[in-house]
Amino acid sequence: MAEKFREQGVVLSNGQIGTGIFDLKLKTDKIAAAAKPGQFVSIYSNDKSRLLPRPISICGADSETGELRLTFRVAGKGTEEFSRLAAGEKVDLVGPLGNGFPLERAFATDDSRNCADRDGAAESVGVKGRRVFLIGGGIGIPPMVQLAKTLTERAQAAGDTAASAGSPETFQASAGSQAAGANAVGFQAAPFITSVLGFRDELFLVDDLKPYGDVVIATEDGSCGTKGNVLDAIREKNLKADVIYACGPTPMLRALKKYAEETGTECWLSLEEKMACGIGACLSCVCRSTEVDGHSKVKNKRVCTEGPVFRSTDIEL
Amino acid sequence: MKMEDDAMPDMSVEIAGVRLKNPVMTASGTFGSGQEFSEFIDLNRLGAVVTKGVASVPWPGNPTPRICETPSGMLNAIGLQNPGVETFRERDLKFLEQFDTRVVVNVCGHSVAEYVDCVEKLADAKRADLLEINISCPNVKEGGIAFGTDPRGVEEITAAIKKAAKQPVIMKLSPNVTDIAEIARAAEAGGADGLSMINTITGMKIDIRRRTYALANRTGGLSGPAIHPIAVRMVYQCAQAVNIPIIGMGGITDAESALEMIMAGATAVSVGTANFHDQTTTLRVVEGIRDYMEQYHVESIRDLIGCVR
Numbered sequence: 001m002a003e004k005f006r007e008q009g010v011v012l013s014n015g016q017i018g019t020g021i022f023d024l025k026l027k028t029d030k031i032a033a034a035a036k037p038g039q040f041v042s043i044y045s046n047d048k049s050r051l052l053p054r055p056i057s058i059c060g061a062d063s064e065t066g067e068l069r070l071t072f073r074v075a076g077k078g079t080e081e082f083s084r085l086a087a088g089e090k091v092d093l094v095g096p097l098g099n100g101f102p103l104e105r106a107f108a109t110d111d112s113r114n115c116a117d118r119d120g121a122a123e124s125v126g127v128k129g130r131r132v133f134l135i136g137g138g139i140g141i142p143p144m145v146q147l148a149k150t151l152t153e154r155a156q157a158a159g160d161t162a163a164s165a166g167s168p169e170t171f172q173a174s175a176g177s178q179a180a181g182a183n184a185v186g187f188q189a190a191p192f193i194t195s196v197l198g199f200r201d202e203l204f205l206v207d208d209l210k211p212y213g214d215v216v217i218a219t220e221d222g223s224c225g226t227k228g229n230v231l232d233a234i235r236e237k238n239l240k241a242d243v244i245y246a247c248g249p250t251p252m253l254r255a256l257k258k259y260a261e262e263t264g265t266e267c268w269l270s271l272e273e274k275m276a277c278g279i280g281a282c283l284s285c286v287c288r289s290t291e292v293d294g295h296s297k298v299k300n301k302r303v304c305t306e307g308p309v310f311r312s313t314d315i316e317l
Numbered sequence: 318m319k320m321e322d323d324a325m326p327d328m329s330v331e332i333a334g335v336r337l338k339n340p341v342m343t344a345s346g347t348f349g350s351g352q353e354f355s356e357f358i359d360l361n362r363l364g365a366v367v368t369k370g371v372a373s374v375p376w377p378g379n380p381t382p383r384i385c386e387t388p389s390g391m392l393n394a395i396g397l398q399n400p401g402v403e404t405f406r407e408r409d410l411k412f413l414e415q416f417d418t419r420v421v422v423n424v425c426g427h428s429v430a431e432y433v434d435c436v437e438k439l440a441d442a443k444r445a446d447l448l449e450i451n452i453s454c455p456n457v458k459e460g461g462i463a464f465g466t467d468p469r470g471v472e473e474i475t476a477a478i479k480k481a482a483k484q485p486v487i488m489k490l491s492p493n494v495t496d497i498a499e500i501a502r503a504a505e506a507g508g509a510d511g512l513s514m515i516n517t518i519t520g521m522k523i524d525i526r527r528r529t530y531a532l533a534n535r536t537g538g539l540s541g542p543a544i545h546p547i548a549v550r551m552v553y554q555c556a557q558a559v560n561i562p563i564i565g566m567g568g569i570t571d572a573e574s575a576l577e578m579i580m581a582g583a584t585a586v587s588v589g590t591a592n593f594h595d596q597t598t599t600l601r602v603v604e605g606i607r608d609y610m611e612q613y614h615v616e617s618i619r620d621l622i623g624c625v626r
Contacts, residue, residue, distance in 0.1 A: 004356055006596060044594065049389045051541055051594045078386075094596070274382040276391065276593045279356070281349035283369075283398045284384040297375040297400035305353075 018204040035061035037147035041095030042278040059142035071142040106191040129189035133241040137248020148212035155190035198230040267312035280305035288316040326610035333485030333510035337364035344589025345423035350409035357596035365419035375401035380533040390541030394534035453491030453516035468503035475507025485510035498558035556582020572605025582623040
């Protein structure tokens with residue numbers, strides 16, 4: 001079990017980046033260094049009449065500086081309070097919580113897939129990088145920023161290792177023998193990242209994702225990109241992926257689950273649910289699972305503990 | 318504060334012949350079986366761990382949302398999701414074996430037969446020191462509160478469980494009644510070895526943005542500091558009405574709220590909702606009670622139990 005920390009974060013900055021969307025940066029002692037993409041933190045109100053922590057996904061975590069970035073939407077009194085936090089103020093945190101996105105799936109090798117339509121970079125070393133969709137709907141976009149950054153850093157680290165290890169032949173041979181090792185991404189091919197972002201109208205965090213790959217946008221009002229939702233954009237542009245990571249509103253996740261089943265695409269969904277404890281004790285935040293869960297012994301899984309990221313085929317939405 | 322070991326105030330209490338090192342326990346349903354909280358606190362320092370309600374077979378619980386926050390409190394309608402007594406014994410009780418604390422097993426059921434079945438399946442569970450019988454859950458249609466609101470029903474189910482139980486039996490009472498002292502007397506008449514009170518108070522929250530109930534179950538049980546004065550009043554009333562020990566709960570967040578409960582007549586206290594706010598609340602309460610006893614030169618916590626009459 002990954003270690004969790006309770007500590008006071010110190011606000012470094014807090015700014016509004018959209019209507020009701022805030023970008024909070026906190027200095028943490030241990031949480032940022034331990035955080036993985038797709039995990040979340042519990043953030044506690046300084047108003048003691050508000051007892052329950054708010055679970056907020058991690059948008060950025062710098063292990064060297066300890067900076068934790070939380071981008072959130074004001075949805076009630078608690079998040080309204082957090083929107084007013086000023087530099088220097090303190091706030092109680094517990095984290096990192098939950099399991100992150102399974103990064104190794106972006107590096108998994110798949111020899112059966114035809115890469116003929118792939119552009120030059122990967123072909124030149126003969127390695128098949130996986131096509132990865134990072135799909136964020138609205139306030140589900142923030143965890144995709146940390147995920148894109150981490151995937152890219154891992155791919156770069158793998159590339160550096162491969163380069164120093166010698167010839168492309170060595171690289172390729174290693175890649176073929178290292179499928180899906182949990183942390184064994186050393187010699188594997190860099191994934192091709194496409195961020196697919198769905199907004200109501202106003203855009204945010206788009207520039208944060210651009211450095212890591214293509215960014216495709218859908219807006220409900222058609223003011224930018226495809227008019228419609230993320231799946232409309234995927235279909236309009238005829239995009240395809242080998243693995244999908246997604247976070248967003250339940251209707252979007254439900255549609256992606258269906259899309260993944262229809263297209264036979266591996267798909268990982270990050271869920272949201274009301275939580276009380278955030279650490280697996282209270283059983284408030286369950287989702288329905290397709291099979292009987294090992295912990296609950298019923299068809300329920302704890303979003304905070306078994307999730308928040310689930311394989312789409314493991315849950316009912 | 319530095320004190321010699323032999324000068325430490327005596328915080329131990331006894332419930333139905335079971336000695337607790339201090340009067341601070343966890344409230345059922347807020348603490349799992351302690352495993353999740355053991356990452357934050359040393360369970361050895363608790364008087365007892367009270368485990369989440371367990372039934373004879375696994376229960377799936379209610380649809381979500383199962384909780385919402387209210388001013389100085391929260392509503393929950395978990396619906397007694399639990400993995401069943403078999404898994405509970407093999408996994409949860411086994412986990413608790415490593416700690417030097419008492420274990421109170423909370424039991425739920427849909428019928429007298431189900432309660433009895435579960436209690437029988439715990440009969441040879443050595444790690445279970447006490448049984449706490451939940452006849453007061455407001456969030457399940459059958460069982461739970463249905464047994465806890467009628468004095469005759471309370472006496473009957475208490476007697477049936479007492480007959481089957483090998484451990485002392487604590488009946489957990491609902492505050493959703495007109496006269497809680499009458500229910501307390503009924504439990505005592507049925508042979509209860511102690512009382513736990515109060516369970517949550519039925520409440521409702523409306524989500525004005527969605528224009529519907531905040532909880533999928535429509536209603537839920539209110540807990541937290543918002544209900545503390547009600548709990549103190551009810552503990553006080555029952556302490557005057559019965560001669561069996563009372564475990565007091567409802568909005569305990571610190572030593573002051575715990576000591577109020579003890580002075581009103583509770584032999585021990587359970588910390589519930591406050592565990593969600595601060596995982597270390599139980600230990601703060603233990604330390605705070607000790608500080609109070611030292612400050613006011615109280616030699617034994619037992620001198621404080623029911624001292625307000």
